[in-house]
Amino acid sequence: MxxxxxxxxxxxxxxxxxxGCVKCPQLAxxxxxxxxxxxxADADLMFVGEAPGKNEDLKGHPFVGQAGKLxxxxxxxxxxxxxxxxxxxxxxxxxxxxxxxxxxxxENCQDYLMRKIELVEPKVICTLGNFATKLLRGDNxxxxxxxxxxxxxxxxxxxxxxxxxxxxxAALYTRSMLDTLRADMAKVPELLALPVPxxxxxxxxxxxxxxxxxxxxxxxxSGGEEGEGARQAxxxxxxxxxxxx
Ligand code: URA
Numbered sequence: 001m002x003x004x005x006x007x008x009x010x011x012x013x014x015x016x017x018x019x020g021c022v023k024c025p026q027l028a029x030x031x032x033x034x035x036x037x038x039x040x041a042d043a044d045l046m047f048v049g050e051a052p053g054k055n056e057d058l059k060g061h062p063f064v065g066q067a068g069k070l071x072x073x074x075x076x077x078x079x080x081x082x083x084x085x086x087x088x089x090x091x092x093x094x095x096x097x098x099x100x101x102x103x104x105x106x107e108n109c110q111d112y113l114m115r116k117i118e119l120v121e122p123k124v125i126c127t128l129g130n131f132a133t134k135l136l137r138g139d140n141x142x143x144x145x146x147x148x149x150x151x152x153x154x155x156x157x158x159x160x161x162x163x164x165x166x167x168x169x170a171a172l173y174t175r176s177m178l179d180t181l182r183a184d185m186a187k188v189p190e191l192l193a194l195p196v197p198x199x200x201x202x203x204x205x206x207x208x209x210x211x212x213x214x215x216x217x218x219x220x221x222s223g224g225e226e227g228e229g230a231r232q233a234x235x236x237x238x239x240x241x242x243x244x245x
Contacts, residue, residue: 007041007042008042011242012238014115014116015036018092021034024214027096028093034092034093036116037116038082038088039082039083039084039087040085040245041120045122045126045188045192046124046126047086047087048113048127048128048136049062049090050131051095051131052091053067053094057094060241060243062087066169068168070171071168078189080188092109104214106131108214117156118156121158122158123160123191124160125160125161126163132164133146136153143166147165147180148163148164148180157202161191163187163188
Protein backbone atom coordinates (compact mmCIF):
# COMPACT_ATOMS: atom_id res chain seq x y z
CA MET A 1 0.00 0.00 0.00
CA UNK A 2 1.66 3.25 -1.08
CA UNK A 3 1.84 5.99 1.56
CA UNK A 4 0.16 9.37 0.96
CA UNK A 5 3.63 10.83 0.32
CA UNK A 6 4.39 8.15 -2.29
CA UNK A 7 1.02 8.76 -3.98
CA UNK A 8 1.68 12.49 -4.02
CA UNK A 9 5.11 11.99 -5.64
CA UNK A 10 3.58 9.67 -8.24
CA UNK A 11 0.85 12.25 -8.92
CA UNK A 12 3.56 14.79 -9.71
CA UNK A 13 5.26 12.27 -12.00
CA UNK A 14 2.00 11.74 -13.89
CA UNK A 15 1.62 15.52 -14.15
CA UNK A 16 5.14 15.74 -15.64
CA UNK A 17 4.02 13.30 -18.30
CA UNK A 18 0.69 15.08 -18.88
CA UNK A 19 2.29 18.49 -19.35
CA GLY A 20 4.16 17.21 -22.40
CA CYS A 21 1.16 15.32 -23.75
CA VAL A 22 0.49 15.73 -27.47
CA LYS A 23 -2.11 12.99 -27.92
CA CYS A 24 -4.67 15.57 -29.08
CA PRO A 25 -2.73 17.64 -31.62
CA GLN A 26 -5.26 20.48 -31.83
CA LEU A 27 -5.46 20.89 -28.05
CA ALA A 28 -1.69 20.59 -27.58
CA UNK A 29 -1.11 23.30 -30.15
CA UNK A 30 -3.72 25.70 -28.82
CA UNK A 31 -3.18 25.40 -25.07
CA UNK A 32 -1.20 27.70 -22.82
CA UNK A 33 -0.97 25.20 -19.98
CA UNK A 34 -2.00 21.67 -19.19
CA UNK A 35 -4.57 21.99 -16.39
CA UNK A 36 -3.90 18.76 -14.56
CA UNK A 37 -5.89 19.46 -11.41
CA UNK A 38 -5.14 20.98 -8.05
CA UNK A 39 -6.04 20.82 -4.39
CA UNK A 40 -5.48 18.19 -1.74
CA ALA A 41 -3.49 15.27 -3.17
CA ASP A 42 -4.99 13.00 -0.49
CA ALA A 43 -8.55 14.34 -0.66
CA ASP A 44 -11.62 12.33 0.33
CA LEU A 45 -13.64 14.38 -2.17
CA MET A 46 -12.76 14.85 -5.84
CA PHE A 47 -14.57 16.98 -8.41
CA VAL A 48 -14.39 16.17 -12.10
CA GLY A 49 -15.51 18.96 -14.42
CA GLU A 50 -15.56 19.18 -18.20
CA ALA A 51 -12.47 20.96 -19.49
CA PRO A 52 -10.43 24.06 -18.72
CA GLY A 53 -11.77 27.37 -20.00
CA LYS A 54 -9.81 30.47 -20.91
CA ASN A 55 -8.94 31.50 -17.34
CA GLU A 56 -7.93 27.98 -16.37
CA ASP A 57 -5.76 27.64 -19.47
CA LEU A 58 -3.95 30.87 -18.58
CA LYS A 59 -3.51 30.13 -14.89
CA GLY A 60 -2.91 26.38 -15.07
CA HIS A 61 -5.54 25.56 -12.42
CA PRO A 62 -9.09 24.27 -12.73
CA PHE A 63 -12.17 26.30 -11.88
CA VAL A 64 -10.57 29.69 -11.35
CA GLY A 65 -13.25 31.70 -13.22
CA GLN A 66 -16.90 32.46 -12.45
CA ALA A 67 -17.92 28.80 -12.25
CA GLY A 68 -15.02 28.26 -9.86
CA LYS A 69 -16.22 31.07 -7.60
CA LEU A 70 -19.61 29.40 -7.43
CA UNK A 71 -17.95 26.06 -6.68
CA UNK A 72 -16.03 27.72 -3.82
CA UNK A 73 -19.25 29.18 -2.44
CA UNK A 74 -21.05 25.83 -2.61
CA UNK A 75 -18.11 24.17 -0.88
CA UNK A 76 -18.19 26.74 1.87
CA UNK A 77 -21.90 26.08 2.38
CA UNK A 78 -21.10 22.45 3.19
CA UNK A 79 -18.18 23.36 5.42
CA UNK A 80 -15.39 22.66 2.94
CA UNK A 81 -12.78 24.61 1.03
CA UNK A 82 -10.49 24.03 -1.93
CA UNK A 83 -7.70 22.85 0.35
CA UNK A 84 -9.94 19.93 1.37
CA UNK A 85 -10.72 18.67 -2.12
CA UNK A 86 -9.02 17.75 -5.39
CA UNK A 87 -10.49 19.41 -8.48
CA UNK A 88 -9.82 18.27 -12.04
CA UNK A 89 -11.50 17.80 -15.39
CA UNK A 90 -12.40 15.24 -18.02
CA UNK A 91 -9.89 16.99 -20.31
CA UNK A 92 -6.60 18.46 -19.15
CA UNK A 93 -6.46 20.92 -22.05
CA UNK A 94 -8.79 23.70 -23.15
CA UNK A 95 -10.78 22.97 -26.29
CA UNK A 96 -10.35 25.99 -28.57
CA UNK A 97 -13.21 28.47 -28.19
CA UNK A 98 -14.54 26.34 -25.31
CA UNK A 99 -16.14 23.93 -27.75
CA UNK A 100 -17.37 20.59 -26.40
CA UNK A 101 -14.71 17.92 -25.88
CA UNK A 102 -14.55 15.45 -28.77
CA UNK A 103 -15.00 11.75 -27.92
CA UNK A 104 -11.44 10.92 -29.01
CA UNK A 105 -10.09 13.67 -26.74
CA UNK A 106 -12.01 12.25 -23.78
CA GLU A 107 -10.57 8.85 -24.58
CA ASN A 108 -7.05 10.22 -24.94
CA CYS A 109 -7.26 11.92 -21.55
CA GLN A 110 -8.99 9.10 -19.71
CA ASP A 111 -5.83 7.33 -18.50
CA TYR A 112 -4.69 10.54 -16.79
CA LEU A 113 -8.01 10.86 -15.00
CA MET A 114 -7.93 7.20 -13.92
CA ARG A 115 -4.40 7.61 -12.56
CA LYS A 116 -5.43 10.73 -10.63
CA ILE A 117 -8.35 8.82 -9.10
CA GLU A 118 -6.06 5.91 -8.16
CA LEU A 119 -3.44 8.20 -6.66
CA VAL A 120 -5.64 10.65 -4.77
CA GLU A 121 -7.86 7.79 -3.51
CA PRO A 122 -11.06 9.81 -3.02
CA LYS A 123 -14.02 8.31 -1.14
CA VAL A 124 -16.49 10.46 -3.04
CA ILE A 125 -16.35 11.81 -6.59
CA CYS A 126 -18.72 14.54 -7.74
CA THR A 127 -19.02 14.67 -11.49
CA LEU A 128 -19.94 18.15 -12.69
CA GLY A 129 -22.23 18.08 -15.69
CA ASN A 130 -22.74 15.73 -18.60
CA PHE A 131 -19.26 14.93 -19.87
CA ALA A 132 -17.73 13.76 -16.59
CA THR A 133 -20.94 12.02 -15.56
CA LYS A 134 -21.26 10.03 -18.78
CA LEU A 135 -17.59 9.08 -18.70
CA LEU A 136 -17.44 7.93 -15.08
CA ARG A 137 -20.84 6.23 -15.09
CA GLY A 138 -19.91 4.53 -18.33
CA ASP A 139 -23.21 5.19 -20.04
CA ASN A 140 -24.95 7.87 -21.96
CA UNK A 141 -27.58 8.89 -19.39
CA UNK A 142 -27.59 12.66 -19.06
CA UNK A 143 -27.06 14.67 -15.89
CA UNK A 144 -30.70 15.79 -15.74
CA UNK A 145 -31.76 12.20 -15.06
CA UNK A 146 -29.06 11.16 -12.59
CA UNK A 147 -28.09 14.29 -10.66
CA UNK A 148 -28.17 13.94 -6.90
CA UNK A 149 -28.31 10.13 -7.01
CA UNK A 150 -25.26 8.73 -5.28
CA UNK A 151 -24.10 5.23 -6.15
CA UNK A 152 -21.06 3.07 -5.51
CA UNK A 153 -19.08 2.57 -8.71
CA UNK A 154 -15.76 0.96 -9.47
CA UNK A 155 -13.84 3.49 -11.51
CA UNK A 156 -10.58 2.17 -12.86
CA UNK A 157 -9.19 0.31 -9.88
CA UNK A 158 -11.04 2.20 -7.18
CA UNK A 159 -14.52 1.87 -5.72
CA UNK A 160 -15.97 5.28 -4.91
CA UNK A 161 -19.28 6.88 -4.04
CA UNK A 162 -20.18 8.76 -7.20
CA UNK A 163 -22.46 11.78 -6.98
CA UNK A 164 -23.34 13.40 -10.30
CA UNK A 165 -24.33 17.07 -9.96
CA UNK A 166 -25.02 19.89 -12.37
CA UNK A 167 -22.07 21.86 -13.70
CA UNK A 168 -21.72 25.15 -11.80
CA UNK A 169 -21.42 27.04 -15.10
CA ALA A 170 -24.93 25.87 -15.98
CA ALA A 171 -26.21 27.12 -12.62
CA LEU A 172 -24.63 30.56 -12.89
CA TYR A 173 -27.55 32.12 -14.68
CA THR A 174 -30.44 29.76 -13.94
CA ARG A 175 -31.88 30.09 -10.46
CA SER A 176 -33.74 26.77 -10.45
CA MET A 177 -30.60 24.92 -11.47
CA LEU A 178 -28.63 26.63 -8.73
CA ASP A 179 -31.21 25.53 -6.17
CA THR A 180 -30.92 21.95 -7.44
CA LEU A 181 -27.13 22.08 -7.42
CA ARG A 182 -27.17 23.39 -3.85
CA ALA A 183 -29.56 20.63 -2.74
CA ASP A 184 -27.36 17.99 -4.40
CA MET A 185 -24.19 19.41 -2.86
CA ALA A 186 -25.84 19.25 0.55
CA LYS A 187 -25.60 15.45 0.25
CA VAL A 188 -21.80 15.54 0.21
CA PRO A 189 -21.16 15.65 3.99
CA GLU A 190 -23.31 12.56 4.62
CA LEU A 191 -21.55 10.69 1.81
CA LEU A 192 -18.16 11.63 3.23
CA ALA A 193 -19.27 10.32 6.61
CA LEU A 194 -20.03 6.86 5.18
CA PRO A 195 -17.31 4.20 5.24
CA VAL A 196 -15.01 3.81 2.24
CA PRO A 197 -16.73 1.35 -0.13
CA UNK A 198 -15.25 -2.12 -0.32
CA UNK A 199 -12.35 -2.01 -2.75
CA UNK A 200 -11.77 -4.42 -5.65
CA UNK A 201 -9.21 -7.17 -5.10
CA UNK A 202 -5.74 -5.65 -5.41
CA UNK A 203 -4.43 -8.62 -7.36
CA UNK A 204 -4.58 -6.83 -10.70
CA UNK A 205 -1.38 -6.88 -12.73
CA UNK A 206 0.81 -3.80 -12.27
CA UNK A 207 -0.57 -0.80 -14.12
CA UNK A 208 1.18 -0.21 -17.46
CA UNK A 209 2.59 3.28 -17.98
CA UNK A 210 0.25 5.76 -19.65
CA UNK A 211 0.64 5.39 -23.38
CA UNK A 212 2.07 8.36 -25.22
CA UNK A 213 0.10 7.36 -28.29
CA UNK A 214 -3.27 8.89 -29.18
CA UNK A 215 -6.27 6.59 -29.43
CA UNK A 216 -6.37 7.10 -33.17
CA UNK A 217 -3.06 7.62 -34.93
CA UNK A 218 -2.47 10.93 -36.58
CA UNK A 219 0.32 13.38 -37.10
CA UNK A 220 1.75 15.10 -34.05
CA UNK A 221 1.99 18.87 -34.54
CA SER A 222 5.39 20.41 -34.87
CA GLY A 223 6.58 21.98 -31.62
CA GLY A 224 3.74 20.32 -29.76
CA GLU A 225 5.30 20.78 -26.37
CA GLU A 226 3.44 22.56 -23.61
CA GLY A 227 2.55 26.10 -24.67
CA GLU A 228 5.29 28.68 -24.46
CA GLY A 229 3.22 31.02 -22.41
CA ALA A 230 2.59 28.88 -19.31
CA ARG A 231 2.00 31.47 -16.60
CA GLN A 232 3.85 29.74 -13.80
CA ALA A 233 5.97 31.70 -11.39
CA UNK A 234 9.62 31.14 -12.25
CA UNK A 235 11.27 28.92 -9.69
CA UNK A 236 7.95 27.64 -8.29
CA UNK A 237 8.17 24.08 -6.98
CA UNK A 238 6.13 21.33 -8.67
CA UNK A 239 3.78 21.37 -5.66
CA UNK A 240 3.22 25.11 -6.07
CA UNK A 241 2.83 24.86 -9.83
CA UNK A 242 0.31 22.08 -9.41
CA UNK A 243 -1.49 23.90 -6.64
CA UNK A 244 -1.17 21.02 -4.17
CA UNK A 245 -1.97 21.71 -0.56
N1 URA B 1 -15.40 24.48 -16.41
C1 URA B 1 -14.88 23.24 -16.28
O1 URA B 1 -15.52 22.25 -16.58
N2 URA B 1 -13.67 23.14 -15.78
C2 URA B 1 -12.94 24.16 -15.43
O2 URA B 1 -11.82 23.96 -14.97
C3 URA B 1 -13.51 25.44 -15.55
C4 URA B 1 -14.73 25.58 -16.05
